Amino acid sequence: MSGTSLDGVDGVLVASAGGRVLAEAYLPFPAELRETLMALQAPSENELHKEALAANALVRIYAACVAQMLASASLPATAVAAIGAHGQTIRHRPGEFDGVGYTRQLNAPALLAELTGIDVVADIRSRDVAAGGQGAPLVxxxxxxxxxxxxxxxxxxxxxxxxxxxxxxxxxxxxxxxxxxxxxxxxxxxxxxxxxxxxxxxxxxxxxxxxxxxxxxxxxxxxxxxxxxxxxxxxxxxxxxxxxxxxxxxxxxxxxxxxxxxxxxxxxxxxxxxxxxxxxxxxxxxxxxxxxxxxxxxxxxxxxxxxxxxxxxxxxxxxxxxxxxxxxxxxxxxxxQVEARAFAWLAERCVAREPGNLPSVTGARGPRILGAIYPR
CATH class of the missing domain: 3.30.420.40 (ATPase, nucleotide binding domain)
Incomplete structure (x- = not known):
């Protein structure tokens, strides 16, 4: 999880998403990446190119976080069912346009799957938004x-x-x-x-x-x-x-x-x-x-x-x-640990094809399975 504080990446490795924590890690953002992520919160010149490069840089930190936790727990990548990778929110405008709007989490989940050899669950908020919800909070x-x-x-x-x-x-x-x-x-x-x-x-x-x-x-x-x-x-x-x-x-x-x-x-x-x-x-x-x-x-x-x-x-x-x-x-x-554990829990529900949102919270039209799976 890397949240709106833009300070770095929190990771947890859990036996099951609601269960025992086997390892944890925190990796701070380099100053240059933090500045780029901050700048991407607002429109700028050539922002699509900047966003793509920043996503790759972000995911390399995600991958390093995963590697650190696996080493700490003495586990191979094959022991992990999935990574819940929220991504970095750079725009959040649900319901503002055409009654649906959008939410944008900068991420490169295909690269993360390639780097780690683990299935990745990403794009976790957008299905709730598509169902008329706010896409947040999901925790x-x-x-x-x-x-x-x-x-x-x-x-x-x-x-x-x-x-x-x-x-x-x-x-x-x-x-x-x-x-x-x-x-x-x-x-x-x-x-x-x-x-x-x-x-x-x-x-x-x-x-x-x-x-x-x-x-x-x-x-x-x-x-x-x-x-x-x-x-x-x-x-x-x-x-x-x-x-x-x-x-x-x-x-x-x-x-x-x-x-x-x-x-x-x-x-x-x-x-x-x-x-x-x-x-x-x-x-x-x-x-x-x-x-x-x-x-x-x-x-x-x-x-x-x-x-x-x-x-x-x-x-x-x-x-x-x-x-x-x-x-x-x-x-x-x-x-x-709470936010990272929450998105591990949501990833577990996606893999099991179980809903992860609460319509009473987000305003979505009903329960939805959240996330897209990028196979290893």
Whole structure:
């Protein structure tokens, strides 16, 4: 998995996609590739050529990640049923054009199959979009299978480049004595989820601009600033925050130019106070959605890179009194593994010809088998 934070590739090797992790790996993006991927978020000259070359470079990192995990687990490539390769999202515009729109994940799955000698499942979002869905978020079905509980309503929040939540009501998600995987994509599922807004995208971009660092380590810089209430109100006035689900977003909306346009009315706000205000924005848009759509929430469990920002985690906890706020480590899955494990789980379902989406989350017309298989 390489997500909207654009920092690198997370990989997991699992005995079965919902089961034991045999190995994991993380490979950072080279600076040049990260810059190219960032530039491809917007139209540019000769972008088709740039995209193709970037896809090949990205997949070589995927292949290196696979090789590292196989070596760590002392397993041959033939032991692996499939690789779930999400690709790098560079455009996400579902429903915007002709009622369907598109989502574009930069990838070269045929090359990945060639380099690894393993079947590859890719293009995982587009079938949901073709069925009228948002194509995102897709991880709630995995969250349901792994994190749901009968004794409390839980929210699982991914704090990646974009933040999204999954609402798991305090009802038994599966009937006793049945295979849970066979029910996770049922259209009557009570699970609900959507993208809330920016996660790390704006925070990391602002830190890169003013600190020369890819992120604000631990949120330490932002913690020294003060929230500007006027700027926060201006940022929260973005119509997306009031849009009813199903909905999804990305860097198509929440990018540096979006922030700069709103900062013009606040030239007096210092860079560190902007960072503190962006922490408040990220926390507030998540918490507002939790309070609006999961008022009975008693457990909030976060995953993704944003969990390393203790200032952000504290800001969320302060806005959710009476709610247990922790990471998914408390539920048995390290925060950095959740997204990669989710797409392994979706790949497993594709290979088994089982649906992977939740229409109650994405708005698709029904359950769909997600992904295309590229044989080794």
């Amino acid at each position: 709630p079905a995995f969250h349901q299978a792994v994190f749901a509980a009968v004794d409390e309503t839980r929210v699982v929040c991914n704090l990646g480049g974009i933040s999204n939540i999954t609402i798991l009501p305090a009802t038994a998600p599966f009937q006793p004595g049945t295979d849970p995987d066979s029910q996770t994509a049922h259209p009557a599922s009570p699970v609900f989820g959507f993208d809330c807004g920016p996660g790390n995208a704006l925070l990391d971009g602002w830190a890169a601009r003013h600190l020369g660092m890819p992120y604000d380590d631990g949120g330490a810089w932002g913690a020294t600033g003060h929230i500007d209430d006027g700027l926060l109100a201006a940022l929260l006035s973005e119509p997306y925050f009031r849009q009813a689900p199903p909905k999804s977003t990305g860097r198509d909306l929440f990018h540096a130019a979006w922030l700069d346009a709103r900062l013009r009315a606040f030239p007096h706000v210092s860079p560190v106070d902007v960072q503190a205000t962006l922490v408040a924005l990220t926390a507030q848009c998540v918490v507002d959605d939790v309070l609006r759509y999961a008022p009975g929430c008693r457990g909030f469990y976060a995953c993704g890179g944003g969990t390393r920002n203790s200032t952000l985690m504290q800001a969320i906890a302060a806005r959710l009194p009476g709610v247990t706020v922790a990471t998914t480590e408390a539920l048995g899955v390290p925060p950095h």
